[in-house]
Amino acid sequence: MTLRLDALGVVRDGRALVRDLSLDVGSGQIVGLVGPNGSGKSTALRCVYRALAPTTGTVWLHDRELTTYTRRDSARHIAALTQESGSELDFTVAEIVALGRSPHLRGNQALGPRETELCHRAMAQLDVLHLADRGVLTLSGGERQRVLAARALVQEPDVLVLDEPTNHLDIRHQIDLLTLLRRSGLTVVIVLHDLNLAAAVCDRVGVLADGALVAAGTPGEVLTPALVRTVFGVEATVVPHPLTGHPQLLYSLGAPA
Numbered sequence: 001m002t003l004r005l006d007a008l009g010v011v012r013d014g015r016a017l018v019r020d021l022s023l024d025v026g027s028g029q030i031v032g033l034v035g036p037n038g039s040g041k042s043t044a045l046r047c048v049y050r051a052l053a054p055t056t057g058t059v060w061l062h063d064r065e066l067t068t069y070t071r072r073d074s075a076r077h078i079a080a081l082t083q084e085s086g087s088e089l090d091f092t093v094a095e096i097v098a099l100g101r102s103p104h105l106r107g108n109q110a111l112g113p114r115e116t117e118l119c120h121r122a123m124a125q126l127d128v129l130h131l132a133d134r135g136v137l138t139l140s141g142g143e144r145q146r147v148l149a150a151r152a153l154v155q156e157p158d159v160l161v162l163d164e165p166t167n168h169l170d171i172r173h174q175i176d177l178l179t180l181l182r183r184s185g186l187t188v189v190i191v192l193h194d195l196n197l198a199a200a201v202c203d204r205v206g207v208l209a210d211g212a213l214v215a216a217g218t219p220g221e222v223l224t225p226a227l228v229r230t231v232f233g234v235e236a237t238v239v240p241h242p243l244t245g246h247p248q249l250l251y252s253l254g255a256p257a
Ligand SMILES: Nc1ncnc2c1ncn2[C@@H]1O[C@H](COP(=O)(O)OP(=O)(O)OP(=O)(O)O)[C@@H](O)[C@H]1O
Pocket: 012, 013, 017, 035, 036, 037, 038, 039, 040, 041, 042, 043, 044
């Protein structure tokens, strides 16, 4: 198994933020985590990219406990695009993207021709090549998000962890990024709020509520009106996408006052 969360628990200030969470992510699979605000999605992901040590349970990477990898080694395997991915450095876009190569380089070793080409390609794929010489602090939220996605790609991980990677993106760039993930062959764990995007991109979806996994399976198995009502407190009509067959959720606003 590429990635396995085994009975993860995270307790902070006496409160369980994640409870007994087990999830397998096979090679090349895209697994989504969905759930209401505060249900523990980001906390669970943070255990995978080692921003947080779980209180109980184990993360396994390629059948080895994650904690037995050096930080540098795990960064060669796992790249993260998260809410806390730093872009506060006053660097150019090209410099930020090149930082993705850090786990593979020694000291101040310069990028070779292959790595320069890799950075170029990732910037083109994320549509930020034209921004290469811009200071990252001058970018819009969506532009910055695409730069950080390019940085994660040049890390050449086998596991990519993404926390709400589409939240600043316009619809075209949302679709481009998710299509890129689908074609990448990477093993992906992705937190998404948009259940329709989750249904379109994920092979499997895990639903968190109050820190616990309450459902897991294919989008068709999991994203039912009953589940959406119970977990999100929302009435949804589920219809198959007319072209792809993926479940799509339709919502109605409450009646006007
Ligand atoms: N360091 C911390 N100490 C105490 N509580 C925390 C800490 N970090 C997160 N929490 C709480 O843990 C709960 C889960 O947070 P988390 O960020 O994992 O939720 P989430 O499902 O990603 O939410 P959202 O959809 O709003 O991003 C929240 O109630 C949050 O306030």
